[in-house]
Amino acid sequence: MAKNSSRAIGRHMLHIPGPTPVPDRILRAMDTPIIDHRGPEFAKLAKKCLEGIKTIFKTSNPVIIYTATGTGAWEAALSNTLSPGDRVVMVETGQFGTLWKNMAEKLGLKAEFIPTDWRHGADPAAVEAKLKEDRNKEIKAICVLHNETSTGCLSPIAEIRKAIDKAGHPALLFVDTISSLASADYRHDEWGVDVTVGGSQKGLMLPPGMSFNALSDKALKANKTSKLPKSFFGWEEMLNMNKVGFFPYTPATQMLHGMVAAIDMLHEEGLDNVFARHNRLAEATRRAVNHWGLETVCKDPKYYSPTLTAVLLPEGHDADAFRAMALEQFNISFGSSFGKLSGRYFRIGHLGDINDGAMIAALGVTEMALQLANVPIKKGGVQAAMDYLVAQHGSAAKQAAE
Numbered sequence: 108m109a110k111n112s113s114r115a116i117g118r119h120m121l122h123i124p125g126p127t128p129v130p131d132r133i134l135r136a137m138d139t140p141i142i143d144h145r146g147p148e149f150a151k152l153a154k155k156c157l158e159g160i161k162t163i164f165k166t167s168n169p170v171i172i173y174t175a176t177g178t179g180a181w182e183a184a185l186s187n188t189l190s191p192g193d194r195v196v197m198v199e200t201g202q203f204g205t206l207w208k209n210m211a212e213k214l215g216l217k218a219e220f221i222p223t224d225w226r227h228g229a230d231p232a233a234v235e236a237k238l239k240e241d242r243n244k245e246i247k248a249i250c251v252l253h254n255e256t257s258t259g260c261l262s263p264i265a266e267i268r269k270a271i272d273k274a275g276h277p278a279l280l281f282v283d284t285i286s287s288l289a290s291a292d293y294r295h296d297e298w299g300v301d302v303t304v305g306g307s308q309k310g311l312m313l314p315p316g317m318s319f320n321a322l323s324d325k326a327l328k329a330n331k332t333s334k335l336p337k338s339f340f341g342w343e344e345m346l347n348m349n350k351v352g353f354f355p356y357t358p359a360t361q362m363l364h365g366m367v368a369a370i371d372m373l374h375e376e377g378l379d380n381v382f383a384r385h386n387r388l389a390e391a392t393r394r395a396v397n398h399w400g401l402e403t404v405c406k407d408p409k410y411y412s413p414t415l416t417a418v419l420l421p422e423g424h425d426a427d428a429f430r431a432m433a434l435e436q437f438n439i440s441f442g443s444s445f446g447k448l449s450g451r452y453f454r455i456g457h458l459g460d461i462n463d464g465a466m467i468a469a470l471g472v473t474e475m476a477l478q479l480a481n482v483p484i485k486k487g488g489v490q491a492a493m494d495y496l497v498a499q500h501g502s503a504a505k506q507a508a509e
């Protein structure tokens with residue numbers, strides 16, 4: 108049917124875990140004439156963004172806005188606080204944890220892993236044990252992904268903070284929230300994180316190309332003595348210029364217009380409602396997967412990701428061929444697989460501006476594609492997801508009526 112057709116019909120169903128669909132309201136906010144990035148109108152816009160983004164990270168300290176992808180903000184976190192040869196520890200939750208470690212090595216740091224099987228989040232007890240072993244307190248930073256996007260595992264950041272404190276260790280805590288910010292509960296100040304790395308193109312519903320560092324006082328202090336080279340990513344120049352509403356160089360002005368709209372939309376919905384929606388859609392997705400008789404990559408419910416679900420196909424089924432077929436037949440994109448399980452699973456993104464109807468459509472298409480690929484499943488996963496959503500809306504409606 109879709110075969111031999113040169114046009115994909117309807118809106119593309121973008122169900123990868125980022126970039127996520129950009130809402131029309133944000134696209135329209137960005138569709139505005141370019142303004143002078145050293146003029147008074149710009150300063151007002153920048154100050155709105157710099158203040159607004161703090162409410163998303165839940166911090167009273169400055170948040171740095173980079174014209175760079177999330178990877179740039181990773182580099183900024185390391186290069187602004189550390190010195191050549193410093194020891195850093197990464198929790199190897201999956202592909203992104205691995206990439207961050209590779210970057211640390213390229214920057215001249217001594218990076219080591221706390222390993223996992225890529226099917227669990229970061230274990231606070233393992234962090235505590237690692238730090239207790241370090242009697243000379245040589246480890247300068249612990250790096251954790253709040254949400255490991257390659258596997259769909261969420262890590263308990265507040266508990267990891269407690270583990271560091273229990274070990275009595277002075278290491279800085281760096282957290283990547285690129286695929287969880289504005290979609291899973293996150294509290295930079297309350298959880299005692301030193302640098303939080305964020306990106307524009309996932310929960311924030313913006314296009315790719317902008318990223319963030321949220322800072323602690325301790326991180327700002329480390330910045331004063333850190334010796335890794337930093338120029339474009341240097342905090343000091345940024346912070347000085349930001350005070351008066353400017354940047355050291357030309358920022359992505361259209362992205363900032365979009366960011367004002369994105370922050371407004373998140374607060375209009377209410378951050379707690381945003382988190383509840385992501386949890387609800389994630390649970391609906393898992394109910395469908397479970398009904399189909401398939402397994403999620405994330406093995407332990409306590410680490411289930413609210414923003415994506417990675418689904419294993421049975422032995423003998425090629426997940427990459429499955430994704431290609433689903434794209435061709437149904438105009439839907441799923442996320443790819445990594446590492447030891449490469450080719451074995453696909454990822455369903457459920458983050459950003461997604462409502463129940465869009466989720467059910469995506470699960471319906473997934474169920475059809477699984478059938479078409481002759482994956483042995485029990486039909487009716489979508490019904491299981493719908494039953495769950497109906498029950499959730501039912502209790503919400505009842506509460507509203509009381």
Ligand SMILES: *Cc1c(COP(=O)(O)O)cnc(C)c1O
Nearest residue numbers: 176177178203254256285286306
């Ligand atoms: C997407 C993502 C990145 C990479 O971000 P880019 O914007 O592609 O540089 C890093 N970490 C996590 C957890 C991600 O989800």
